[in-house]
Amino acid sequence: MSEKKYTKDHEWVSIQNDIATVGISNHAQESLGDIVFIELPSVGKSIKANDEICVVESVKAASDIYAPIDGEIIEINNNLENEAAIINQDAENTGWIFKMKISNEAQYNELMSEDDYKKFLEQ
Amino acid sequence: MNQLPLNIPLKKFHEDNGAKMIPFAGFNMPINYTTGIINEHKIVRNHCGIFDVSHMGQILIDNNEINIKNLEQYIPLNLKNLKKNKSNYTFLLNENGGIIDDLIISNIDFKGKSNFYIVYNASRKNEDEEIFLKCAPSAKTIYNKNCLFAIQGPNSINVLENIIEIPKDMNFLDINIFKYEKNEVIVSRTGYTGEDGFEISILIEQSENFLKKILKSKDTMLCGLGSRDSLRLEAGLSLYGHELNENITPVDAGLIWALDKERLNDKKLNGGNILIDQIKKKTSKKKIGIISLNRSMLREGMNLLDNKNNIIGKITSGCFSPNLNKSIAIGYVNTETNFKNEIFCEIRNKIELVKKTNLPFIKKNYKKKGGNNE
Numbered sequence: 001m002s003e004k005k006y007t008k009d010h011e012w013v014s015i016q017n018d019i020a021t022v023g024i025s026n027h028a029q030e031s032l033g034d035i036v037f038i039e040l041p042s043v044g045k046s047i048k049a050n051d052e053i054c055v056v057e058s059v060k061a062a063s064d065i066y067a068p069i070d071g072e073i074i075e076i077n078n079n080l081e082n083e084a085a086i087i088n089q090d091a092e093n094t095g096w097i098f099k100m101k102i103s104n105e106a107q108y109n110e111l112m113s114e115d116d117y118k119k120f121l122e123q
Numbered sequence: 124m125n126q127l128p129l130n131i132p133l134k135k136f137h138e139d140n141g142a143k144m145i146p147f148a149g150f151n152m153p154i155n156y157t158t159g160i161i162n163e164h165k166i167v168r169n170h171c172g173i174f175d176v177s178h179m180g181q182i183l184i185d186n187n188e189i190n191i192k193n194l195e196q197y198i199p200l201n202l203k204n205l206k207k208n209k210s211n212y213t214f215l216l217n218e219n220g221g222i223i224d225d226l227i228i229s230n231i232d233f234k235g236k237s238n239f240y241i242v243y244n245a246s247r248k249n250e251d252e253e254i255f256l257k258c259a260p261s262a263k264t265i266y267n268k269n270c271l272f273a274i275q276g277p278n279s280i281n282v283l284e285n286i287i288e289i290p291k292d293m294n295f296l297d298i299n300i301f302k303y304e305k306n307e308v309i310v311s312r313t314g315y316t317g318e319d320g321f322e323i324s325i326l327i328e329q330s331e332n333f334l335k336k337i338l339k340s341k342d343t344m345l346c347g348l349g350s351r352d353s354l355r356l357e358a359g360l361s362l363y364g365h366e367l368n369e370n371i372t373p374v375d376a377g378l379i380w381a382l383d384k385e386r387l388n389d390k391k392l393n394g395g396n397i398l399i400d401q402i403k404k405k406t407s408k409k410k411i412g413i414i415s416l417n418r419s420m421l422r423e424g425m426n427l428l429d430n431k432n433n434i435i436g437k438i439t440s441g442c443f444s445p446n447l448n449k450s451i452a453i454g455y456v457n458t459e460t461n462f463k464n465e466i467f468c469e470i471r472n473k474i475e476l477v478k479k480t481n482l483p484f485i486k487k488n489y490k491k492k493g494g495n496n497e
Contacts, residue, residue: 033143033154033349034161036443037418037450055471057420059160059443060349062471081418088159 006117029091148245150178153347163350171276172346186237193258220394270330275320295491317358359482374401421452
């Protein structure tokens with residue numbers, strides 16, 4: 001598994017071969033508070049970086065999840081269907097949201113490293 | 124001009140206890156603490172939770188004839204007949220019968236004088252105080268001296284009894300002055316969560332020590348505005364700026380029970396004739412409860428539609444209900460709507476069938492002898 005990278009919209013991405021796993025960062029989960037529902041994307045959907053892909057609903061507010069890279073959705077985390085709170089417990093691991101086949105690895109390389117993301121949060 | 128939010132007196136205490144602060148109604152307020160909104164909500168429904176609501180307005184007005192005459196232009200109650208040591212839910216009304224604010228007015232003796240003690244919304248302090256001071260120039264706000272706490276939940280009596288002597292026969296909407304460490308505190312058996320509970324107005328100097336004592340009780344914790352909102356929504360209670368505003372009358376909002384019907388004939392009362400008319404005929408809108416039929420979340424501002432895709436209303440408050448484990452909302456629909464038909468909600472870019480229901484969503488759990496509605 002490659003190094004985990006982050007977007008300005010607080011998604012995390014890790015890639016293995018040409019498959020990227022995407023979720024929301026622990027910081028995002030903390031600021032959203034109790035997550036009660038997630039509208040998961042459809043498998044097979046082609047997406048472009050920065051497209052709205054799905055919605056995470058917390059008790060407080062709805063929050064859009066954006067595609068970090070171009071590609072196609074190939075798998076969704078069905079466990080979240082009934083227990084969206086997994087994201088609160090383990091946002092950057094078992095709380096992953098979808099997997100995608102990526103078509104442009106250069107976009108991944110442009111994302112923030114964990115250290116850069118930490119600095120970004122401090123700004 | 125953008126003004127920086129004000130701080131409640133115990134801001135630091137809350138932050139030290141893990142509060143996440145957000146700006147609300149001009150104040151930095153705790154939205155939730157470390158265990159989150161859903162847990163706080165459940166604590167209040169099952170045990171006891173403490174809210175610091177010191178952002179709210181509190182004022183004392185001399186109970187005398189001139190003040191009563193002036194206040195009765197705005198307040199649809201017979202103020203001369205307000206029972207001593209009782210709290211009443213009421214409104215300030217504008218000339219059209221629209222709601223300037225909703226508030227609790229109580230008749231209590233304070234410092235040896237008969238007073239009206241009024242608790243009103245933080246977001247409406249300017250509007251309300253302009254009226255209070257016009258009606259009664261000697262009126263004194265007390266929120267610069269006193270904090271206001273709400274202790275809510277089925278165990279709140281047991282928790283509070285350890286600290287303040289509460290008479291056994293104190294019921295919902297009763298209010299009195301008690302002693303806490305030699306100083307006077309105003310205690311009412313009220314709240315806005317649908318649970319039994321108390322609201323306590325206490326000197327700022329004593330308030331941290333008081334909270335620390337309360338928090339020593341088992342199964343008691345600090346709760347923020349996030350759970351306060353989901354609790355009041357489940358209880359079907361209206362919130363100013365959402366269900367209530369200057370273009371909505373108490374009749375529109377289904378709050379006729381809070382009006383003194385005789386006062387409506389009094390020409391002196393703002394909008395009295397309009398309200399009588401609305402009660403006789405039919406208002407153009409009706410407040411309803413809505414429940415999501417799936418996992419979708421209902422949010423403020425979403426359109427409500429009939430089965431022909433016509434917009435028939437709007438959601439004014441929506442949230443996740445921890446007790447029902449699905450999303451609930453309050454909204455207004457046109458009264459021409461055929462309620463036998465299905466109601467739909469425009470949830471983001473989808474149109475979904477929702478269920479109309481009566482309010483409240485849960486059974487209220489007040490301690491009382493007789494009946495009262497809200």
